[in-house]
Every structure is written in structure tokens, then in C-alpha cells.
Amino acid sequence: MxxxxxxxxxxxxxxxxxxxxxxxxxxxxxxxxxxxxxxxxxxxxxxxxxxxxxxxxxxxxxxxxxxxxxxxxxxxxxxxxxxxxxxxFVATAAKDDKKPSPQPAQDLQVIKTHPAQPDLLEGLARITRTNLRYDTKSAGMLTMACGRNISWIAAASYTDAMHQLFGGAPVVVRGFFDDKDRLFITLIRAASREEWDVPDAGQEHLMLLGQDTVAVAARIRKGLLDLYGPTCQECGAAVSKSSAAALQDEDRLRLVCHPCKAQRKATAGRAEKAVA
Known part of the structure; x- marks a missing residue:
């Protein structure tokens, strides 16, 4: 058998x-x-x-x-x-090991919460330092209205488009804390005098900045990429929509990477200080 x-x-x-x-x-x-x-x-x-x-x-x-x-x-x-x-298999109760957000002061309000996602927070602040961390990320420090200092990170293209709000102006920042206790900024807008009673709040040219500004900057980058190809015109490095930037060079726009634009700005800043 x-x-x-x-x-x-x-x-x-x-x-x-x-x-x-x-x-x-x-x-x-x-x-x-x-x-x-x-x-x-x-x-x-x-x-x-x-x-x-x-x-x-x-x-x-x-x-x-x-x-x-x-x-x-x-x-x-x-x-x-x-x-x-x-x-x-019998599933055991999942341990909630969500890291608590560093929020000792009432300077960040929770505007959206979800069990599986970090809390979305919003508060009044000033950006005190901005550095290019990677080709596609900017990072720095901000000071909340109460005086608390927090490190932040954001997309470099977003920081570039809204650069006027990253220069110490009174702003409202929105974002969430990542696993390194950095506030990942998803939105920034100018603060009004009603929100923050400081002399430089509510400036008209800053209040006009918003998502339309970001959209226009994105269209400009896309047009430069279509025109010149995915290559930085300063250093020749490959660039993408997230790592490309537009640089005003006299009467024309040039396609550059964020590090080259940051270096050009730093050089121009040193020259202005020397002349002054």
C-alpha cells in the first residue's frame, strides 16, 4: 500500500x-x-x-x-x-506608548486630535533661527509668545516661499511634534493685532501671504524645471520639485538648489553689512 x-x-x-x-x-x-x-x-x-x-x-x-x-x-x-x-491568537491590549508632546505652558492649543496620529497644535510665535538642514528640509528655533523656545522643522520649499514670515515676524504656527521633539510646521501665517498685541503684528504685506503664495512659488519652480531641466544652474547638482528653488539674478530667474540659494543669500548679507 x-x-x-x-x-x-x-x-x-x-x-x-x-x-x-x-x-x-x-x-x-x-x-x-x-x-x-x-x-x-x-x-x-x-x-x-x-x-x-x-x-x-x-x-x-x-x-x-x-x-x-x-x-x-x-x-x-x-x-x-x-x-x-x-x-x-488573542490580541492583547495595545500599549499606548505615544510620546507626550512637550507642552508645559498653555502656548499651543490642540486644534485636531486623532488616536493614531500626533496632535495638531497651533500657537503664537516668532521664528528666531532658520537653517537649511537637508536639501529638502529647513530647521531652526522659534520662540513662543510666552517665551518658550522650541526647535522646528519644515519643508525647505515652504520655508523659501514664506521666507518673510521666517524672519522674526509675529506669526501663528501650526504643526505637530515629531519623535525628536521638533515642531513640524505644516502652516504659518502672520499674526493679527487682535491675536497678538505687539507693535509689529498685523502688517498688511505679511497678512497677504498664504497658501496662494506657496502655490505661485510652486508654479514658478515647475516652470523653471520645464525650461532648464532638473539641474541646479549654480553647482550642477540634480534637483527635484522639492529640492529646487528660484533665485532672482538681476533681471531673470535662475533654477538653483536650496543650498546654493542659501549660500547666495549669506554672501549678499555679508556684503550689505560690509557696505553699511
Whole structure:
């Protein structure tokens, strides 16, 4: 009689791409983090099904061995337990390890909250320092209306488009704290005199700056990229929509990277100080 047995199957494993909980907290936008979590959940479900099938086939193999021994009049044997019967997975309560936002003073108000996302905060502040951190990110320090200093980070293209508000003007900042206790600025606008009673608040030329300003800057960058290609006209480095900037060079606009524009501004600032 045939006692052919099944070939064992390999258990499906998800590609290990880092701790999922850490990635879910740190990645932005959250769509990528959620996709990683969904991949792991699908892998766990698939491996569970394969384990169940493998255990069932293992039991069938043992039954075939027993029937073959009985047909040959051999004594019964006790099979060692290779694997225990599968136990249904019961999820435990997820530990809420969300890092508390550094908010000792009532200078940032929560305007939006979500269980799976950082709180969206808003408050009055002045940007006191702005540095180019990466080709696509700017970072620096801001001082809240109460005097508290907070480090911040934002998209370099956004900082470039709204540069007048990043020069110490009274502003309203909106954003969320990342895992390094930095306020990721998602929106900045000029503060009115009604919001902040300081002499330089409510300036008309600053109040006109908004999302339309950002959209116009983006169209200008896109036009320069279409015209000159994805290359900085200063250093020759490759640029993209997020790392490109427009530089006014006498009577024409040039396509440059953010580091070159920052260097040109710093050089111009030193020249003005020397003349003064």
C-alpha cells in the first residue's frame, strides 16, 4: 500500500523592514506607515493559514504511518508531539506608548486630535533661527509668545516661499511634534493685532501671504524645471520639485538648489553689512 506523505511547506515570512511600531510613529506621511502595517498583518494571516494546513497534513501523515503499521501487523508506537495544536491568537491590549508632546505652558492649543496620529497644535510665535538642514528640509528655533523656545522643522520649499514670515515676524504656527521633539510646521501665517498685541503684528504685506503664495512659488519652480531641466544652474547638482528653488539674478530667474540659494543669500548679507 502507498504511504506517501506530504512535503512540508515553508512558513511565509514578511520582509523585515524595521520595527513596525517605530516606523508607524516616525514616518511621514502616515500612508506609508499604514501600508507597512497592512503588509505585516497580511503576512501574519497568511503564515497562520499555512501553519494550520501544515499541522493538518502532519496529522494525516501520522495516520498513514499508523495504518501502514497495522497492515503489517506491527506494534503501535507513540508519536512524539512535534508541534502542539494551533491556539487561536488573542490580541492583547495595545500599549499606548505615544510620546507626550512637550507642552508645559498653555502656548499651543490642540486644534485636531486623532488616536493614531500626533496632535495638531497651533500657537503664537516668532521664528528666531532658520537653517537649511537637508536639501529638502529647513530647521531652526522659534520662540513662543510666552517665551518658550522650541526647535522646528519644515519643508525647505515652504520655508523659501514664506521666507518673510521666517524672519522674526509675529506669526501663528501650526504643526505637530515629531519623535525628536521638533515642531513640524505644516502652516504659518502672520499674526493679527487682535491675536497678538505687539507693535509689529498685523502688517498688511505679511497678512497677504498664504497658501496662494506657496502655490505661485510652486508654479514658478515647475516652470523653471520645464525650461532648464532638473539641474541646479549654480553647482550642477540634480534637483527635484522639492529640492529646487528660484533665485532672482538681476533681471531673470535662475533654477538653483536650496543650498546654493542659501549660500547666495549669506554672501549678499555679508556684503550689505560690509557696505553699511
Amino acid at each position: 502507498s504511504i506517501d506523505t506530504f512535503i512540508p511547506e515553508s512558513v511565509f515570512r514578511v520582509v523585515e523592514n524595521g520595527d513596525i511600531l517605530r516606523r508607524s510613529r516616525g514616518l511621514h506621511p502616515r500612508a506609508q506607515a499604514l501600508k507597512s502595517l497592512a503588509d505585516v498583518e497580511a503576512a501574519a494571516e497568511t503564515s497562520g493559514l499555512l501553519l494550520e494546513n501544515a499541522y493538518r497534513k502532519h496529522q494525516q501523515n501520522l495516520d498513514r504511518v499508523d495504518r501502514a503499521r497495522q497492515a503489517l501487523m506491527l506494534a503501535e508506537i507513540t508519536h512524539p508531539q512535534i508541534c502542539p495544536p494551533p491556539i487561536p
